[in-house]
Amino acid sequence: QVRLVESGGGVVQPGTSLTLSCAASGFSVTSIGIHWVRQAPGKGLEWVAILASDESSEFYADSVKGRFTLSRDISKNTLYLHMKILRNEDSAVYYCATIGGHWGQGTLVTVSS
């Protein structure tokens, strides 16, 4: 059974860093690309980033380019979203999702002074 579990969210101050995790089970993170999507409170879905399954390609939304990076640990079957220079507007629930329509439950990031 395919499952994605996000973790690592919390309350942080502007300008600081945070790393989110997306633990996968039921499939290998090397077999399919995994996206990050965020949703600010009361707003719509915003695509954030994707790491291709073979790590040959990674793409980022313009709003996070240069501040967010992706990595993965195959031994843990986990994908990471490293976020730095966080801004108030980065506050959102962050989801990881596969092209096959599997989504995690999300983790909340609040950037506030």
Added chain:
Amino acid sequence: NFMLTQPRSVSGSPGKTVDISCTRSSGSIARNYVQWYQQRPGGAPTLVIYEDNQRPSGVPDRFSGSIDSSSNSASLTISRLETEDEADYYCQSYGSDTLNWVFGGGTKLTV
């Protein structure tokens, strides 16, 4: 990248049919597959249509998808409306980098 435009809200009565449109701003709607997600309050999005008109297993056949090249738009049709269909619906396609996703702004369905 292009934009996907959805109506902010639609409504329908139980047992009736509603259509939710998703218009692509530039480039052909047929160029990249369109997916549709349902999101109930407090929950994560769930896939209801993929590859324009395919239904994942477990999604009722009351949900159907289509594309219309003349209006450069995709549509989600929900027939025989049920109160449990009340949710936000998002269309999604693929951007210029092929792998990146583009979402519509979402449509609130009231039943």
